[in-house]
Amino acid sequence: MPKVTLLYFGSIRDITGLASEQTVAPATLEALHQELLLHYPSLQSAHYRYSVNETLITGDHQLADGDVIALLPPFAGG
Amino acid sequence: MNKMNQTIKLIDGPIGNEAINTEIFQTSEDTQNGAYALFIGRVRADDEEPSPVEAIEYSAYPEMVAIVMGELSEELFGHYSHLTGLRVLHSTGRVRAGEVSLLVMVTGRHRTQIFEALSSCVELIKDRLPVWKKELLADGSSRWIE
Known part of the structure; x- marks a missing residue:
């Protein structure tokens, strides 16, 4: 089980109430995604992508110790 | 490919006149490039419901901003062969209406392609840079722009 850092940005931070957290993640990004939906049900209706x-990342991804995983809502620079 | 000369800086708060002047006047030491094009983005006091925009609160993922800006630069320098330089300043934190939150300057030996490269760069920044903004309205309410 990899130890990872989760980063939350923009509107996602309003849902989690945190900027970041350390956690022991399951082996894949998809499994982590399912865990996050259980932990933060409001993510169900939010729009975001993952970076590792x-x-x-598009699709599933194998997670490793030390990975930094970010939840990125739609960008709005400028 | 032409040599890539690009920088991006995240500035805490508005981009002040001093920073803008520095970007413009440091070009006086440049004897190789004859063309500079500059975009300045300013926060508008849009008349939203229930009240006007007073400020925008920007946040960014700095490590990824640096990586994505490198990728965008590679695309731009690959596409615009006359482009020789690209400099970007982007605000994080609170920027009030009327203040500057984005500065993009592109450089070339001649003006060929420079205006087009500037426009493409601004569009790519809006589309791909991991930056977020929250409008802060005069009545104290706020909302994310997504």
């Missing part, structure tokens, strides 16, 4: 170690 600053790279956007």
Whole structure:
């Protein structure tokens, strides 16, 4: 079970009430996603993507010790 | 590919006149490039319901901003062969209506492609940079822009 850091940005931070947390994650991003939905039910209706170690991830992804996983709502720079 | 000369800086709060002047006037030491194009983005006091926008609160994922800006630069320098430089300042934190939150300056030996590169760069920043903004309205309410 990998130890990972979760980062929350923008509107997602309003749902989690945290900027970041350390956790022991399941082996895959999809399994972690399911755990987060149980822990923070309001994520069900939120729009966001995942990055792992600053790279956007589409689909599932194997997690490793030390990974930094971010929940990124739609970007709105400028 | 032309040599990539790009920087991005995240500034805490508004981008003040001094920072803008520094970006513009440091070009006086540049004897190789003849063309500079500059975009300045300012927070608007949009008349929203129930009250006007007083400020925008920006937040960013700095580590990813640096990586994504590197990727955007590679695309821009690859596409615009006359582009020689790209400098970006972006605010984080609170920026009040009327204050500057974004500065983009592109450089080329000649003006060819420079305006187009500037426009593309601003669009890519809005689309791909991991930055978020929350409008703070005059009545004390707020909302995320997504």
